[in-house]
Amino acid sequence: MIEKTTHKIHFSNADDLSKVEDNSVSLVVTSPPYPMIEMWDESFSRQNKDISKALEKGRPEHAFELMHKILDEIWQECSRVLCDGGVACINIGDATRTIDSKRDGKKFQLFSNHARIISSFVDLGFSNLPNIIWRKQTNAPNKFMGSGMYPPGAYVTLEHEFILVFRKGNKREFSAKEKQNRRESAYFWEERNNWFSDLWELKGTTQVLSENGARDRSGAFPFEVPYRLINMFSVKGDTVLDPFIGTGTTSLAAIASGRNSIGYELESEFSSTIEQTLLLESNLELINNTIRKRILNHKEFINQRIEEKGIESVKHYNEWFDFPVMTRQEKDLTLQFVENIQKTDDNLFGASYVQEALLDYQGSHSLFSQV
Numbered sequence: 001m002i003e004k005t006t007h008k009i010h011f012s013n014a015d016d017l018s019k020v021e022d023n024s025v026s027l028v029v030t031s032p033p034y035p036m037i038e039m040w041d042e043s044f045s046r047q048n049k050d051i052s053k054a055l056e057k058g059r060p061e062h063a064f065e066l067m068h069k070i071l072d073e074i075w076q077e078c079s080r081v082l083c084d085g086g087v088a089c090i091n092i093g094d095a096t097r098t099i100d101s102k103r104d105g106k107k108f109q110l111f112s113n114h115a116r117i118i119s120s121f122v123d124l125g126f127s128n129l130p131n132i133i134w135r136k137q138t139n140a141p142n143k144f145m146g147s148g149m150y151p152p153g154a155y156v157t158l159e160h161e162f163i164l165v166f167r168k169g170n171k172r173e174f175s176a177k178e179k180q181n182r183r184e185s186a187y188f189w190e191e192r193n194n195w196f197s198d199l200w201e202l203k204g205t206t207q208v209l210s211e212n213g214a215r216d217r218s219g220a221f222p223f224e225v226p227y228r229l230i231n232m233f234s235v236k237g238d239t240v241l242d243p244f245i246g247t248g249t250t251s252l253a254a255i256a257s258g259r260n261s262i263g264y265e266l267e268s269e270f271s272s273t274i275e276q277t278l279l280l281e282s283n284l285e286l287i288n289n290t291i292r293k294r295i296l297n298h299k300e301f302i303n304q305r306i307e308e309k310g311i312e313s314v315k316h317y318n319e320w321f322d323f324p325v326m327t328r329q330e331k332d333l334t335l336q337f338v339e340n341i342q343k344t345d346d347n348l349f350g351a352s353y354v355q356e357a358l359l360d361y362q363g364s365h366s367l368f369s370q371v
């Protein structure tokens, strides 16, 4: 059972994670700035002036490589702080861009960020595990790029991003004492079947809120992305690191999952947005609704299963929740609602958890009591 978790944000360049000890992190979940996507040119160029020069001089391949060299240093730091068996999940999209190149004139091409990042992690000694395609369908009628209906000049539309999954070293080992916590960190059988698909569509995702729309301009991912990954690849009480924390979505998802978190962010002006992400009551409500929905979906799934199969019940029982589950591995599964989230110091937040097995939770907050 989890009583408290802590969430620290550092406003500095993630190429130096020296405030984080070697082997102290179990999971990295992050989405870096995407090389060769124009919205990130300025941020990369500020970190290395040669990048803007390469773009201006029409040397896109060189700019692409210099941008990835910046990310490489951060991947190396992630490798240092990850424990043996720790996992890194990197959300990245490829880029398409037309560049007026000195050598070739105007040229449209793909910059394969995901391939470049895979090779960086493999060079660092990680094993690449099966990756996830996150399909983000665009409905624009004119989504096809290039020369319309005349072959061969049209280009297929990029409608997906990747979530690359890497493991450092061997499979993680758990001591006898840690095994109970691992059992409590289980997910439901039917969730496993959905979450471990290599294609995520994530339609109708719930959005984390901020007051001034800052998230819209930040390249934030939806809450479900880090929430699933944290539940899939870490156990309760672990520390999750996001070296590109942006608006703080990964920390919110870590709170929802009973994990600690550390975030790094280069731009200190994100401070107030992160604070909103973590402290707005509506986001606490989002967390507890997510947990509530998992419990209700499970009950619905079991009822349907019983009806479809014409059986009395499924085979196993979860004593804590007092409801049936599909497998032995879900017998100790616990999901705890979040009681409150507070700022405890500069850039430090703490969350506390409800200690009872509740199927539903209205909380003591005004928003909950209105439900």
Ligand SMILES: C[S@@+](CC[C@H](N)C(=O)[O-])C[C@H]1O[C@@H](n2cnc3c(N)ncnc32)[C@H](O)[C@@H]1O
Binding pocket: 012, 013, 014, 015, 030, 031, 032, 033, 034, 043, 218, 219, 220, 221, 222, 243, 244, 245, 246, 247, 248, 249, 250, 264, 265, 266, 267, 270
């Ligand atoms: C794609 S956004 C991350 C969005 C985040 N996943 C969210 O949900 O809000 C990338 C973030 O990395 C930050 N960043 C860029 N370079 C960095 C660096 N070297 N160290 C730390 N943060 C950096 C950017 O300022 C930006 O906020």
